[in-house]
Amino acid sequence: MKRLALPLLAVALAAPAVASAQDIPGEFAFDFSVGTDNRSKGASKSEGDPFAMGSVEWGLNDFYVAAEVQTIEHSIGADLEPQISAGWRPEAAGFRFDLSATHKWYLNARPGTDGDAWEFTADASRRLTDRVDARLRFQYSPDSAGSTRSWTWVEARGRVRVHERVRVSAAVGRREQVNSRDYTAWNIGADVRLTDWASLDLRYYDTDVANPSAQYEDALVAVLNIGL
Template sequence: MIRSFALAALAVLAPAAALAQDGDNARYDPDRGSNWTFELGAGSDNRSKGASKSDGAPYVYGEAQWNAANGFYADVEFETIDSSGSYVETEAEAGWQYSAFGLDFDTSASHKWRLGAVAGHDDAAWEYQFDVIKDFGDVDARLRVEHSPDGLGSTEAWTWVETRVRWPLADRLQASVTLGRREQDNAPDYTGWNAGLAYAVNEVVELDLRWHDTNLDLPGDQYAGALVAAVNLAF
């Protein structure tokens, strides 16, 4: 299933054109030189890969990132969760944004820790991520592949493949749709998706409203559909 999904996502990205960084990390700009960027935010639910990490409860996050002039970057961040007895997850990440074959890429490795996790649940894990993002005029598409050889909590090895498309609706207003597939050991495989709107109030503040859902029908809020509102500050 993962292989079929990845091939379908690659078909979306096949034509050659310029790329734009998706904003998940500070955009690589060789003319800007080395710089620091910072992000703070909060939302009504902490959603990752379609599923809730906060058991449907509100959350906050923060990140500080150093961007080198040659495309390398490193960051540290935290986010509040409700999983494995832990309420705070921290992360240290290093990566490289670069261009090749007329495309832009972002590849990174990160180490995550869950503070105060209960005994018997893994409280640390390595994760690896690879992005390709492509512009089709005002529309951009992203293919993302993530993998961990041994995940957090009770989850063992997992792989996530997603594709996302964004397009402008009006000045400062964007729509986007994301569809992904997660296959994992010692946890259920599932398909997750979200669709919504992001509005840039100014150069610092962005508001986001979107629906998240999965194909799993299990008790609790982790995999259930939810409308999530968030505010993000970047400077």
């Protein structure tokens, strides 16, 4: 419970600062999520356990800066992952791009382990019809946390709006890593807009890893997102 409370506490402390920043140019956004499993790149970051995540973002025109903290269960012993990102979201030729650089820290890691990492992301998305959109994502880290060295992740995702408040989506991706496991992952599910500020995502995840641990085994995951 203590680990789950920390992201909420961090965002709660940041909220007054956001509220008092009305005279600052640009826009602020606040997000908080809780879920049954912390999935990223198709794999679990929490060993199948529940997680919490909080973030705050400031944006001006197409540029943004964001801070985030989430609970994890990393092989190096870390149980919290704070990060800072900077990015650019331009539009061109009918595509929406999101290019960002993120630095992550892995807190409470065992002494002597590699407890931080850089991650670079390039997204290209396009609306195909009023109800359908697609996204291609490429991510790269020159040196990940722990014993893993460089890695790449390439993912294709498609979404269909089946109702005013419901979108169904599916994605498939491939991760290749130096000094760690290569795998293919996929997911399918739906996100439901509950209110103007809350949504629920229900999704099934799986990978091609034989005899998988909790990190790679299939799972049905529910995540509640709150955004302001």
